[in-house]
Amino acid sequence: FTEMPTQNFVESSFWNFDALFQPQQHPARDQHDTFFLQDPAEAPELPPGYTTKVKKVHSQGGYGSQGYKYEWRLEEARRNLLRTHTTAASARMLYRLAQQERFSPVKYFSIDRVFRNESLDATHLAEFHQVEGVVADRGLTLGHLMGILRQFFTKLGITQLRFKPAYNPYTEPSMEVFSYHEGLKKWVEVGNSGIFRP
């Protein structure tokens, strides 16, 4: 797995949400969950061709999808924020991969800080670290995803795993990974995953 460059805490809503098919009216984009920036408030540059494609898929559909059918606004995508997940960096990498002349399979990873606008308590911090991995190749299946996750967690010493269907705006199918915690005597969620939507 190759490490991704993630040295930007400040991200535009475009890369953090819109390019990941998260609708502009989604609750996670609320004031309550995301740190929006006062200064710099808006991203001066967004990739022009790609932005048009993203707008179309949200509002009308495309690539086999019905889309969300709402009015997609550019100003909303420009809003700067402190990234809420490192998937924003993954989106940038996948975009760069798509610009290549010939497709080459890749495996990316990153471990870096993310920010969520939450009140601090015993299990929540406003900033924490996320471990993220992406595999891109032809002919990958859900079974492969489960295989990689199983190997990853085994290396961390977590062997009892179960997968549960879940929902993310940008992956379908999605799975939450649960592991049995001996101390708590119950299944706890240890990860989230999915196959990116076309």
Add this chain to the structure above:
Amino acid sequence: MPTVSVKRDLLFQALGRTYTDEEFNELCFEFGLELDEITSEKDIISKEKGEDRAKGASDTVLYKIDVPANRYDLLCLEGLVRGLQVFKERINLPRYEKIIPAEGEGQRLIITEKTVQVRPHAVAAVLRDITFTKERYDSFIDLQEKLHQNICRRRALVAIGTHDLDTISGPFTYTAKAPFEIKFKPLNQSQEYTASQIMDLYRTDSHLRHYLHLIENKPLYPVIYDSNGVVLSMPPIINGDHTKISVNTKNVLIECTGTDITKAKIVLDIIVTMFSEYCEKPFTVEAVEVVSPNGKTHIYPELAYRKEKVKPELINKKIGISETPSSLAKLLTRMCLKSHVIGNGNNIEIEIPPTRADIIHACDIVEDAAIAYGYNNIQMAIPKTYTIANQLPLNKLTELLRLDLAAAGFTEALTFALCSQEDVADKLGMDISATKAVLIANPKTAEFQVARTTLLPGLLKTIAANRKMPLPLKLFEISDVVVKDSNTDVGARNYRHFCAVYYNKSPGFEIIHGLLDRVMQLLEVPPNEENGYTIKAAEG
């Protein structure tokens, strides 16, 4: 993740069998739901308000089930039961029918162009000859609340109003009027108020005050009248008392108004499909004709059934299984997506019911097939992708440095990247604008106003919090700071900084000097003026 609270015994009654808690947990897990909590009303009140307030509250066991955010059809008991029964193949998915009344007999809702400025869209439908019980009534009200919170984005996109059709007579008009022109008795109030008075009345109401801002500053407020001038509701705030429904209501008019027509249609479809079960003719809905300002008429609810074709190989390939087309069709039917094999067995035709507005791409169908198959039944494999592993040079250097700094006797600290304005400016004797710091618009506390431009405040705070530890304290951190930069596409960038602090009873400049020399030695930077490093006195 929205949570639906259902009474366990009602649930089991509707499902036709009882489960132990573990069995039900398993069932939820398979289906993609999460049994979050098993509690009772008494427990809830105990936890929130204390044991004595809980006396006399009901002991009936409640299941709190977490539902995926995009499954609007599972937000009430009726929907959950239907979904689970079809999943377990105990019933077939019912077919929802809309009945178009004969000419002149159906209800009509006329939208005037005055609503365009404030809340342009409206849809409506009628549930005819419905029978409510206390539980069904509560469920009906609950579903509206859940939808409001969820897809309606707290009533901003869509607002739902339900009315006793027998208390009013159509045709109905959806228009907008100035606040002082609107006067009616709101739900559960004892007298009439004008719209402006209603705004004031609910300013302190813990529930409704959050919605006032949606129309408060508009010149015209939306309002729905019947043919006799009776106010049905003033969306999105409150319905009229005149049309309130009760357990005895037999005919219900449902209207959804809003700023997003797609969502309004989905919301209407969900409500009527869920509760048409209790109509005299189950799963039928009476259509309403809606006339828009330009004269066009639409029949609602849409209750559209969409047909999609998906190749079985695609489904098998994406999941990593190999099922026959007919068994795939059976799996999908279990997920409320009625399917059958067509064309010599190399294609599957799927009918997407109006309750599954979340299916917008073939990959959604693939996911449902995988869920029905059982995620944990899928064979795990490792992809045969060959790639060369690589660490980002910046991170590799950071890791190496960290090891050596620890070897030099310093302890690593990991501090917050967000801090207050004073931390980066005043406390360091600098002006905030000179720091080029990135400012946050909506911090929850003053501690998170800016993204740090230097690692120093974080380390100093760490020392302050650990004053009681044995001295000396030698801390370092190598981490990112954020500064504004107009050359990047977002307007800011991260820099990797290294900071070290020495804290003891006597100052130890030589310790830090020594550390700096060691680091430069490791980085092979010579101590000379031109192409190396030197130490200069700095201000502050």
